[in-house]
Amino acid sequence: MEHLRSSGDDRGARERNRRILTKALLEEPDNPRNHFYFAGETMAEAEKTEDMDVKRELCNAAIFEYQKFKQMSKDANDDFFIAQVRISELYRMMNEN
Secondary structure (H helix, E strand, O other): OOOOOOOOOOOOHHHHHHHHHHHHHHHOOOOHHHHHHHHHHHHHHHHHOOOHHHHHHHHHHHHHHHHHHHHHOOOOOHHHHHHHHHHHHHHHHHOOO
16 A cells, blocks of 8 residues: 555545535534544644634634543543643644744
């Protein structure tokens, strides 16, 4: 198998994923996985963004979705822990200059 995409090169995958996940959130708003994945895609976009105003907006959106995931999760599993760690990373990301 040959991978044609280099690491870090998304070729529109982020936009495609966010479109798919937005649709999934509309169709299944009570599915915590949709919130977890949407938060991850939003966080990845924030990491690539240079504009601090846009970065903060994306970080806040990702934090909201991770918190929603945690509220909807029935127990504190590995993804619950990952969500909490990523929330702290997002707060750190917003305060970098």
